[in-house]
Amino acid sequence: MASEESIRLLMVDDEEGYVNVIANRLARRGIDVTRTYSGSEAIQTLRGEEFDVALLDLKMEDMDGLEVLKVFKLMAPELQVVMITGHGSEEAAREGIAEGAFDYLTKPCELSELVEKIREAAAARKKMEP
Amino acid sequence: MKADNGHHDTHYYNALTRRMIGIIIVVSITPMLLVAGVIYSQFHDSYKEKVYAHLGELVLKHRQNIDNFLTEKLNNIRFMAEALDVEELNNERVLREKLKILQEEYGTVFEDLGFVNHEGLQVAYAGSLKLENARYSGAEWFLKALENEYYISDVFMGLRGFPHFIVTVRGGTDEEPWVLRATINFMAFNALVQKIRIGKTGFAFILNRQGQYQTEPAFDALPSIQQYSEYFLTRNPSSHSNVRIMEKEDSAGRVNLYVGALLKGGDWLMVYQQHSEDAYADLQHAQKIIILILLVGIIGIVTMSVLLSGRMVSRMSFIDREKEMMNQQVIETGKLASVGQLAAGIAHEINNPVAIMVEEAGWIQDLLEEEEFAAGKNLEEFQRALLQIGTQGRRCKEITHKLLSFARKTDSRIHDVRVNEMIDELVELSAQRARYAGVEIITRFQKDLPLLKVSETEFQQVMLNLINNALDAMEKKGGLLKISTSLEGEEMVIEVADNGPGIPKSNLARIFDPFFTTKPVGKGTGLGLSICYGIVKKMGGEVDVKSVMDHGTTFHIRLPVIQD
Numbered sequence: 001m002a003s004e005e006s007i008r009l010l011m012v013d014d015e016e017g018y019v020n021v022i023a024n025r026l027a028r029r030g031i032d033v034t035r036t037y038s039g040s041e042a043i044q045t046l047r048g049e050e051f052d053v054a055l056l057d058l059k060m061e062d063m064d065g066l067e068v069l070k071v072f073k074l075m076a077p078e079l080q081v082v083m084i085t086g087h088g089s090e091e092a093a094r095e096g097i098a099e100g101a102f103d104y105l106t107k108p109c110e111l112s113e114l115v116e117k118i119r120e121a122a123a124a125r126k127k128m129e130p
Numbered sequence: 131m132k133a134d135n136g137h138h139d140t141h142y143y144n145a146l147t148r149r150m151i152g153i154i155i156v157v158s159i160t161p162m163l164l165v166a167g168v169i170y171s172q173f174h175d176s177y178k179e180k181v182y183a184h185l186g187e188l189v190l191k192h193r194q195n196i197d198n199f200l201t202e203k204l205n206n207i208r209f210m211a212e213a214l215d216v217e218e219l220n221n222e223r224v225l226r227e228k229l230k231i232l233q234e235e236y237g238t239v240f241e242d243l244g245f246v247n248h249e250g251l252q253v254a255y256a257g258s259l260k261l262e263n264a265r266y267s268g269a270e271w272f273l274k275a276l277e278n279e280y281y282i283s284d285v286f287m288g289l290r291g292f293p294h295f296i297v298t299v300r301g302g303t304d305e306e307p308w309v310l311r312a313t314i315n316f317m318a319f320n321a322l323v324q325k326i327r328i329g330k331t332g333f334a335f336i337l338n339r340q341g342q343y344q345t346e347p348a349f350d351a352l353p354s355i356q357q358y359s360e361y362f363l364t365r366n367p368s369s370h371s372n373v374r375i376m377e378k379e380d381s382a383g384r385v386n387l388y389v390g391a392l393l394k395g396g397d398w399l400m401v402y403q404q405h406s407e408d409a410y411a412d413l414q415h416a417q418k419i420i421i422l423i424l425l426v427g428i429i430g431i432v433t434m435s436v437l438l439s440g441r442m443v444s445r446m447s448f449i450d451r452e453k454e455m456m457n458q459q460v461i462e463t464g465k466l467a468s469v470g471q472l473a474a475g476i477a478h479e480i481n482n483p484v485a486i487m488v489e490e491a492g493w494i495q496d497l498l499e500e501e502e503f504a505a506g507k508n509l510e511e512f513q514r515a516l517l518q519i520g521t522q523g524r525r526c527k528e529i530t531h532k533l534l535s536f537a538r539k540t541d542s543r544i545h546d547v548r549v550n551e552m553i554d555e556l557v558e559l560s561a562q563r564a565r566y567a568g569v570e571i572i573t574r575f576q577k578d579l580p581l582l583k584v585s586e587t588e589f590q591q592v593m594l595n596l597i598n599n600a601l602d603a604m605e606k607k608g609g610l611l612k613i614s615t616s617l618e619g620e621e622m623v624i625e626v627a628d629n630g631p632g633i634p635k636s637n638l639a640r641i642f643d644p645f646f647t648t649k650p651v652g653k654g655t656g657l658g659l660s661i662c663y664g665i666v667k668k669m670g671g672e673v674d675v676k677s678v679m680d681h682g683t684t685f686h687i688r689l690p691v692i693q694d
Contacts, residue, residue: 015482021489028496059478086478086534108485108527111492 007031007122008050012042012068013057013084022055022114029115039063043071046079053102053121054081055114058092066096073100078128080121084109139447147443154435162427170420177413185328185389185409186373189402192326192334193373193391199322200394203239203314204280204297206232210243211299211310219245219301219310225256232312241294241313246272248306257313259290271296275309282394284338285316285345292316295344320345323400329411332404336393344398377406455660477530484530488523491516532559546581547589549615549622556590557613560597567601568608569628576616580691588665595658596626596685602649603630603683621671621688629682638677 009031013019016037023033034049036042039062042054054072058065065083072079083104085093093104102121105114210228211219218224225243232240242257250267266272271283275298285295293316302308323345326334333348373391380386387409389402407414495516503509532555550573557571564571582589600611612627633641640646642663666673671689 015486017486018482018489021486021493025489025493025496086481107481108488108523111489 007118008052009033009118010036010042010045010049010051010054010079012036012039012054012060014038014060014062015057022111025111026115026118031115031118039065039068039071042068043075046072046075051076051079052125053118054079055084055118056081056101057084057107058089058096058104059086066092066099069096069099069101078125080125082117082121143443143447146446147439150439150442151432151435154439155431158431158435159428162424162431166420166424170417173416174413177410177416181387181409182375185387185402185404186375188326188328189334189373189389189391189400192323193393193400196319196322196336196400197393199319200282200297203312204282204299206236206240207297207299207310207312208280211301216302216308219308220254222254222256222262225254229256237318238315239318241315244311244313246275246309246311248276248302248308261289264289271298271311272309275300275311276307282397284340284342284397295319324348326402329404329408331408332402334400334402337399337401339397455664458661473533477533480526480530484523484526488520491519491523544583545586547584547586549579549582549589549624550575550577552586552590553593553613553615553624556593556597560594560601563598563601564611567605569601569604569611570609571597571611571613574612574614576614579615579617579622582622582689583692584669584689588669592662592665592687593624593626595662596687599658600626600628600630600683604628607631609682617691618688620691622691624687624689625684626687627682627684632679632681633675633677633683634679638675641675642673 007030009026011019011023011033014037019035019037023035026033034045034051036045039060042056046054056065056068056072060068069081069083072081077100080102081096081100083093083096083101084107085104086107090104090106093101096104102124103117105117214224214228225245229240229243232243242255242259242261244252244257244261244264245254246252246266250265250269250272252261252264252266255262255264269288271281271286274283275281278298279300281298281300283295283298285293287293294313295316296311296313298309298311300307300309323334323336326332327348331349334345335347336344338344373389375387375389377385377387385406387404387406391400392398393400495513497503498509498512498516503512506512553573553575557573560571597611597613604611607630609629612625614625614627616623616625637646637648642659646660663673666687666689669689671687673685673687675683675685677683
């Protein structure tokens with residue numbers, strides 16, 4: 001089902017059930033999801049692999065999402081980060097955009113919306129390649 | 131509880147008022163009384179001294195006059211006795227001549243002259259009475275006259291039957307002495323003393339050692355003679371130049387001022403007597419003025435203290451009430467804030483499981499698209515159920531979103547508030563309750579209202595309160611709640627109108643009072659509307675209410691729109 005140009009997505013969220021179900025659903029829509037369940041795990045994963053887009057939960061137990069974002073941007077400046085926030089925490093999301101994130105969505109969000117946003121981010125990533 | 135509180139407060143404020151009145155009165159009146167008392171006592175003492183000095187001087191002067199009078203008359207006779215020899219004195223013609231000269235000089239002071247031999251026989255006489263050859267051998271004055279070279283008798287009736295006294299000079303040898311005597315007219319002497327009159331009750335008289343009047347007192351002698359003679363006898367004759375002043379109550383119960391001085395070598399006592407209150411008339415006048423001033427002062431102070439304390443305490447009770455209201459408001463706002471935070475926490479926690487549920491349902495939907503299920507006879511039913519899970523999940527999401535936006539606004543900082551949107555949110559929050567109460571909520575908003583610069587939390591609180599009150603009122607029968615907004619000049623007007631049972635006229639004036647409630651005990655604090663009132667006032671606005679029984683109640687909130 002995956003197309004030749006399948007999008008490589010790094011998903012970071014400490015809510016395991018959410019990561020798994022989203023990963024399953026995105027995989028059906030041609031998005032290759034690598035699942036990580038904490039900020040540190042995500043950073044570890046990013047060291048060895050390359051991704052087009054990261055889906056980053058801003059509220060996690062081990063590390064603040066914004067901190068993870070900063071590390072991502074240092075390690076892989078071309079990586080496009082879509083942030084997931086709770087309703088009412090838009091302020092943090094706006095701060096994230098100032099730090100170089102691509103955009104944000106509030107949780108829970110419609111899957112179609114999520115896929116759309118990931119595709120936009122991937123397209124933006126593409127443009128950056130020479 | 132509330133009644134107890136009110137009673138306790140009234141008691142407290144009454145006690146406070148009384149204490150303040152007491153303190154003001156004591157602090158103001160005490161120095162006033164002290165000053166008045168000291169001034170009066172100083173004045174009293176110095177005035178009394180002045181009166182004493184004045185009367186003392188007066189009595190001394192008159193005593194001197196009388197002594198002079200007596201001495202002068204005595205000298206007249208002495209001169210005559212020395213100038214004439216016995217034959218001439220024995221000659222009635224000579225005596226008549228001498229009497230005539232004396233009467234020419236002194237008027238009727240000298241009544242007669244007489245020459246009395248050692249046997250007491252008046253051998254020569256000149257005067258208006260027929261006293262030739264009168265016998266005086268037994269008379270008291272004659273015995274005294276023989277003993278002394280000069281003698282002035284007490285006043286007595288004698289042979290003539292009316293008061294007089296005589297002046298005598300003794301001459302001749304020890305074996306055959308003779309006496310020249312002159313009678314002094316009592317009226318002339320009496321006038322000397324009687325002319326001493328001061329005030330209404332001041333008069334003078336003279337007493338002899340036996341306490342008999344030597345002059346006729348201007349008034350009946352009310353007091354007993356006793357006290358004078360006692361006083362008279364206790365005098366040391368050597369100190370007779372001094373006056374003695376005393377105040378004593380007489381038998382009629384009146385206090386009299388007595389000034390006494392001895393005269394005629396200590397034989398007579400001149401007494402000046404006056405009622406004390408007459409003597410001190412000016413002092414009593416001053417006393418009356420002081421009492422009047424004190425009275426006016428005290429009335430003024432008492433009136434002022436009552437008015438002032440009353441006003442201060444009512445002001446204090448007002449401030450206390452306001453403070454209490456503010457405290458309640460802070461508590462209520464705080465409660466709302468903590469409820470908001472709790473809600474936010476719960477909303478966050480619920481968000482994740484709901485998201486997972488919805489996504490898992492979506493995942494099943496994804497899987498159902500595969501061929502192996504396409505032929506399943508319950509496929510449609512599965513899909514319907516999954517759709518329903520999605521729909522309900524989204525509903526949960528909306529609820530948590532509302533809770534979160536509500537929580538975010540629980541602070542009293544000033545924000546730009548979109549009134550229509552906020553009322554919409556509140557109406558949605560109240561929708562459930564409204565449904566149960568059978569109330570339909572209709573909103574009629576004016577579009578493009580300017581932003582309102584107020585605290586969102588507080589504004590929410592006001593609106594929620596009004597909405598909840600309206601719902602409470604219509605709970606039994608249901609009804610219609612209309613909320614509308616409009617702009618009138620520089621003011622935004624928000625109207626909350628229900629068609630419930632209305633508020634009785636007697637309660638209408640009190641509904642903004644703190645602790646006023648018609649709800650059963652435990653159901654309402656009676657603070658809701660008073661807090662609303664406080665908040666709207668703080669925002670610079672007005673809130674008023676109109677109510678018609680059985681037709682409904684309408685609240686109007688007017689808030690100033692501040693343009694940047």
